[in-house]
Amino acid sequence: MSSTIWSVDEHLEDILAAVSPLEPIELQLPDAQGCVLVEDITVQIALPPFDNSSMDGYAVRTSDVAGASEEFPAVLTVIGDVAAGSGGTLRVNPGEAARIMTGAPLPPGAEAVVPVEWTDGGTGGGPAATMRAASDAPEGASGEVRVHRPVEARAHVRARGSDVQAGDLALEAGTVLGPSQIGLLAAIGRATAKVRPRPRVVVLSTGSELVQPGEQLAAGQIYDSNSFALTAAARDAGAIAYRVGAVTDDAETLRATIEDQLIRADMIVTTGGVSVGAYDVVKEALSSVGGEDGTGGGVDFRKLAMQPGKPQGFGSIGPEHTPLLALPGNPVSSYVSFELFVRPAIRALMGLEDVHRPRTRALLVADKPLTSPSGKRQFLRGTYDKEAGTVTPVGGAGSHLVAALAHADALIVVPEETTEAEPGTEVDVVLLG
Amino acid sequence: MSSTIWSVDEHLEDILAAVSPLEPIELQLPDAQGCVLVEDITVQIALPPFDNSSMDGYAVRTSDVAGASEEFPAVLTVIGDVAAGSGGTLRVNPGEAARIMTGAPLPPGAEAVVPVEWTDGGTGGGPAATMRAASDAPEGASGEVRVHRPVEARAHVRARGSDVQAGDLALEAGTVLGPSQIGLLAAIGRATAKVRPRPRVVVLSTGSELVQPGEQLAAGQIYDSNSFALTAAARDAGAIAYRVGAVTDDAETLRATIEDQLIRADMIVTTGGVSVGAYDVVKEALSSVGGEDGTGGGVDFRKLAMQPGKPQGFGSIGPEHTPLLALPGNPVSSYVSFELFVRPAIRALMGLEDVHRPRTRALLVADKPLTSPSGKRQFLRGTYDKEAGTVTPVGGAGSHLVAALAHADALIVVPEETTEAEPGTEVDVVLLG
Known part of the structure; x- marks a missing residue:
């Protein structure tokens, strides 16, 4: 342990220099929420993939409805329904109309869509407010329809590719996947995305004085609050957080606990045992936690020029060189230390560009x-x-x-x-x- | 269905008037994160619960160290260690000192704590930078210590109750439980808190044209993106969100699916099938989903004076009168509708005061x-x-x-x-x- 006093900025700089973003993995879209995309996503198929109707109505040839009015409607033969998802076997010939639903493909021959409200809906009555449900009135897919207004070519038609074209860049590497980005990925047919996963952060507090909330306190004991607060804070920062709870002030127990946890940890956060006392076992234990080959045993304990939070430890442990931050044990000191050092480290592991609080x-x-x-x-x-x-x-x-x-x-x-x-x-x- | 046109504000008002906060339940602290507390929390036990040391050092009687300096140290007999969590059997008599750790209870007889840096640490040498680890140097808990500076009474002592007193209000009903509130609850010994739980929101999209991302599109088909985007958005709003995925345009299938889902839903969100087409089965199906007693079948379909998002449905279904919001099927319309109507409804279910986006x-x-x-x-x-x-x-x-x-x-x-x-x-x- 050095007797140098380090500044907050130096300590943070050292941490961020040592923490690399996690290796990306391919995740299902729902699991990728909140994660950083590591690949440019190119559109494979145009959206929409085919010309389709933007209204519920009738697909018509424009010349058939030219000059139509409510008084002098164009009367067309209804050749059937084009529902959304329809494979499209109908063809609209002169004098004909296909009843068409929003999102359904514009059938060959048709040039535009007349909204149902501009027709009699096939009832022979006045302007329709709505189509009749196909299940109630199957006859709506046949018979005649009276069209009350003309339409221009392509009216109420969404053109193939009008949203995105095949080859367009949909999302850039570095994008954080929120709801609308996940929606876009699904819309272009992507079931998965290559992202940096959420870091798994193991939080453990140390101190023989610590008792779990809900238990009775004996003389000299206090409740463990750090493991609860920092697990919640780690989750809040974007991590998958595991709370181990309080470990007693015994170096062997602590070492064994940490070695057990390494298997599920991308980062370990401890509280307590980092100062100058005779039972500061985090310092005692962490100098020798390492792999079989002796790697990753380097945790450096420092005094920082800050208040609260003067004693701090940082380094890596175990064969995978898992980053470890050892925070002071006082609840406010550990929380402030978490905000200043652990939260940016978690966000750096996630590959986020902006790791700091505003x-x-x-x-x-x-x-x-x-x-x-x-x-x-x-x-x-x-x-x-x-x-x-x-x-x-x-x-x-x-x-x-x-x-x-x-x-x-x-x-x-x-x-x-x-x-x-x-x-x-x-x-x-x-x-x- | 009425032909009235409703304003955005009227629709939102109707939704918020119909959605009540969920009944509170007692949750373990980690499960209560992000939830709204429904009880005032009173401190049961003072914090800290006993006078304790704020430094690693020596518990002394002030008169024993009066006038001490490095040149003329006060020499005291070390009677043992008071570690954190110690039950306290030591008593400091005149001429004695107990080695004490941060957070350990001030032993009877002692009036103040001298930091280890103001002593020789029991080594007989110059000023100590740190205590020797108890496991390495058990003799540190006995022998003599040279104290180099006097201390005032209560110096480096945290008084019992200096953080909170028994009877103090710790947190008010209505508080959202973030990391530091969870930390406070743990610190005062609470293992659980009475909160409104996160609402369980079931999201399903409807449309025979919908294919799951990753599959091949046939003619007339598009990918289901709404169920992905809105499930993510519901989670983002604070809900536990379940994605059911796309249901085909068949009223019986849709009805059966929704009835199945009611068991795990505090709210149901559908997309598609709310307009004036012949296959708009959400409208068709939802007029008759109800309990055995015929309750909860009221879903009202409206036209709103907004763009996008004109057709909207809202009501409740099933024996529990589960709120249901039926959004239009277009991805952008459904997303905007979610932001305007579903997100506030989710946050109202959570009991949050501020349900709106900034x-x-x-x-x-x-x-x-x-x-x-x-x-x-x-x-x-x-x-x-x-x-x-x-x-x-x-x-x-x-x-x-x-x-x-x-x-x-x-x-x-x-x-x-x-x-x-x-x-x-x-x-x-x-x-x-």
Whole structure:
């Protein structure tokens, strides 16, 4: 362990330099949601794949309905129905019309579609509001229809390829697959996509004092909250998160637990045991977790010029060099550390371009100046008011104010060189989303 | 079916008036993530539950170290270790010190903690940088320690209850449980929370023309994209979403499929079959899906003054009166309809207060005016530039431009009374997140 003090930026830089995006895999569309595409997707087949009707109506030849009006309708022979999905055996000859449904292929011979509302719907009465259901009135697919208005060629026809053409670039590599991108992939016939998978992140807290919520506390014990909060935060960041829960302060137990977990981990996050105490077993255990060949045993423990979150560990373990971030054990310190270091690392594993939370500037609202130790970057919990452009601290600077954290939606950043931030001045704010 | 034309707002109002938040259930914390709490949570036990050390160091009586310096250290007898989780059997008498770890209970007799860096760490040498690991150097828990600096009473001690007191309100009913709220609940010993569960939303598309992506298209067929896009969108909105996939245009099949699905549905979303065609089986089937007692058969099909998305169905089905939204079949129409009607309904089921997407105003960037039919609210796909405060349409007004939709991150709203929106004017924008 070095006695050098590292800056927040140096530590983050080292982490991001060491974390590479996960190898891409081919996933079914529903499993690819939220993932980053790694291939350019080219359209294989034009959309729509054939000329089709954009209305429920009648497919006609335009010359047959030229000059038609409600008073002097064009009377056409209905030769049958063209339903959506129809293979198309009908042909519209002069004097004929095919009843056609939205999305159904325009039959040969027809040049346009007359909406059903511009006809009598084959009833012999006035203008139709709707077609009769085929199941109720099969005769609607035959007989005569009176058309009340002319149409131009191609009216109410969606042309083949009018959405995309074969060969078009549908989506670029790097696109994050949200609902409408998944919709586009399905629409062009892709059942799968090559994406970077969600990282599997194993979260474990350490500390012999930790008891699971719902159990009784004995003297000197507290509840394990870190494994719950950070598992939720990892999931929120896009990971598949596994909560291992609290491990006792015994180096052998911790080592065995971590070695067990490596099989399902793209990243491991621990809390506690990283400081200068006599039972800081994360430090003790992690210097020797490695593969048979002794690789991947390098976890570096550092002091950072930040508050909270001074002691931090980062490195890789096991034969696959799985990244491991060892965070301090205090709940607020570990949460702030997660936001600053783990979340960007998860998003880097996902292959996302923008790994950081949005930041903004806001006017500080406070009763008195915020004080901050010189040379340390301080992160205070706050509530951000977007309308007013202000941020207000909640709770104090103490790193144990987990209650205040639960009411914050922002981190107020007080830089290293600032020892006092006056109310009314502008400060940097990390928006926690 | 009424021939009245309904406004977007009327339809949405009817939906939200009919959709009630789901009944709350007690969930384990990890399952409650993203859910709305329905109870005020009161702290049962103070946090921290006991006075404890905020540093790794030595628990001392202040009078024993008064006036201590590196040159003239106070020499104290180390009576043992107080590790985190320790039940506490040690008592610090005059002239004694207990080695203590961060988070460990302050032993009786001790008044303050001296950080290890202010001592020789029991080595007899100069100032210590760290404690020796207990497993390596068990003698650190005994012998003598030289203290180099005095401390005030309570120094480096976190007082019992300094974070929260028993009886304090930890979280209010209505809070959405994110990572830090889950952390707080765990910290105060809660293993579960009473929340409104995520709604289970069943998505099915209808249309005999629909083929699953990855299969071969025959003449007249297209790929089913709606069930993929809307399942992803439902999940994105917070639901547990089930994709049933495409159902053929046969009323009996559709009815049987929906009746089957009711068992796992808090809401059903269909696409297609809601217009005026002869095979619009959603309309045909849904008028008679009900319980044995004939309840819940009321699905109302309407024409809305909007583009795209004119034909819409909404009502409830089955013995539980499960809400059902029947969206038009065109991919862009169904997606826009989902955003406007289904997403708010899902978020209302979750009990969220704010069910709507954020909206903003932006300057329209376009080559020519946007035209919009009078009396209809038009929703165009666009890309929003936050920095510039501008929005640019992508694709045209045609409702079939699924490719353009995949490149949009906003909907441009052209109100009913506007038939032309000039470039450079301000328009309403729905941000798709």
